[in-house]
Amino acid sequence: METVVETLHMNKGAGETSYAMNSFVQRKIISLTNQATEKAIMEILCSKRRPITKMGIADLGCSSGPNALRVISEIVEAINATSSLLNHQAPKELMFYMNDLFTNDFNNIFASLPSFHKKIRQQKSNYNNGNIGSNCFVSAVPGSFYGRLFPTKSLHFVHSSSSLHWLSQVPCGLEDERGRGLNKGKLYISKSSPNCVLEAYLQQFQNDFSQFLESRSQEMINGGLMVLSFMGRKSKDPTSANCCYQWELLANALMTMVSEGLVKEEDVDSFNAPYYAPCFEELKIEIEKEGSFMVNSYETYEVDWDDGMELQSDDNDLLGRKMSSGERVAKTIRAVVESMLESHFGSHIMDDLFQRYAKLVEDHLSKTRTKYINLVISLVKRQ
Template sequence: MKCLDESNIDCPAESMGIADLGCSSGPNTLLLISDIIDTIDAKCRSLGSSSPEFRLFLNDLFNNDFNDIFASLPAFYNRIREEKGTEFGPCLISGVPGSFYGRLFPRNSLHFVHSSSSLHWLSQVPPGLESNAGTALNKGKIYLSKSSPQCVLEAYSKQFQEDFSLFLRCRSEEIVAGGRMVLSFMGRSSEDPTTEDSCYQWELLALALMTMVYEGLVEEEKVDSFNAPYYAPCPEELKVEVEKEGSFIVERLEAFQVDWDGGMMEEYRTCDTLEGLSRARGRQVAKTIRAVVESMLESHFGTEIMDDLFQRYQEMVGHYLAKSPTKYINLVISLMKRA
């Protein structure tokens, strides 16, 4: 799925500012930038105009491996020259470390902003997840669950509202009138924040941790005191916050169902039994989730339990997927800055 719709963009005469927020440092970073450049270039050619100068800003947190991105730039520039020719305008790429829950760029300097798989991460663990006496309110869980108290659900919702509103305010100052944002992140289909499509991957991870608690391998207080800085919103929540902030118009908002394992059928051709297929799917999901959350789990629980934890998680996910059609919900929203 392209991150930018060619029919909805204009080509500025000389220079175009583009930002990828939460770029990470893997191979997909520059693939995404290539997609954006190709789409804008095609639009400009269809209008009979030359492509603008591209000012490309890659943003992530301060500890992101920007060196890895910069090391891959020579190959990227070579590919652009080979595909576009020497007459193609310059692509000026910069790294911008910092949280997107704050200002990052000069006023009115951006024409297009993209963020993928980042905005479901909150700026912090929501406050208010402990009683006045310091007792954990979300015991035995690491995220929202059917058993979570209402005050926990409200704390997570409030934190997302504050973070997303702040994100919109900051971008409204940086994006020119008529500029666009395309944001994609994990969400949910229902207004109920405890539906399986929004939180059950966390539920299974909490269950895996609790099996280790029962065996004396992890302290129960450690589980009770860990809460993921994550929130999967529903479409209605996004619309409400955009309307409240007031700087953007929602052009498009869609929800896509995604298999937990990414639908990687090629990986399963060697599985000749349903049990083998379930194990393979569980292994694939566990690898993906581990790559995303291991660092935050290590800082809280220590490194020594990680292999055991994700082996248990893998088995639980495999059993779950063998009997449940649950899918992730990926929300994609396209916004235009008001004049």
């Protein structure tokens, strides 16, 4: 069986179903973290008696497409603006580490670096306090962030957006003694899921998030900051619609294919998404238990399933037809989860599956506006 490290990656390239062309919701979420990021940069630059000359910054789960380098551009802008405001010399060297799993489309990022450096030089011209444009180094660091990635005490700032809800593996304990799936007809936690399924998912999240914190605690300087955003939930109930209904509808689409003999029911029963949408209380427990970080700030945002998609310049399908909200949402979900579904069910059903999914989403949105819940948390490394 293939592992999450092998199968979890956003759709590559720049085609119609690629992540690069269908990551508007993620862009919206990144914009929601800007205020926390700017505040964190201000605190880092203010906390040192001497100006920082060299600054290590990591973006964990950077994925690919335009969002990846947008994050770095905004961080550089915040560093420039803050240094100018404080009348400090800006750091002479910024080392940006772009991290994602080995299967990530890093080539897409690298191809955009010339235009990125041009933008940085333009930003620099607005300030007179540093030599950032020619000393901004960007490198890729492939690997799982649920383990060590960087040298000890090498990072001042860590950013992660829309990534930490992905688990390191499918939770254990989701099959009976005969190897049959316990979460029947579902892909993720649902109202019909047995308690043992809910417990297995929570246990896996606790293990992973604790490992994430422990790894970063070794890599970050004392007083360094992290800004993390998750798909999460407000309710303590892990089956609440805001955190799992997109998976519910995807399971429903697959079960219609089961009823028509196009997909085997046992294949649906045996697929479990390596995903968990936590609530703040669950995050806080693990942060306090691990002990290396303090919560600096915390915000909860509601995001429409199709938020930001009105920014898409080409809102038509291949036939020139105006796409519905359901179709646009289906494309964003497909860009994220298709690699995992394809390895389990086969590539031959993907077009049919997501056409059915689009119709179910469209029907759902016509009745109610279920929203994603996005948690943004800022953590400071204890001295």
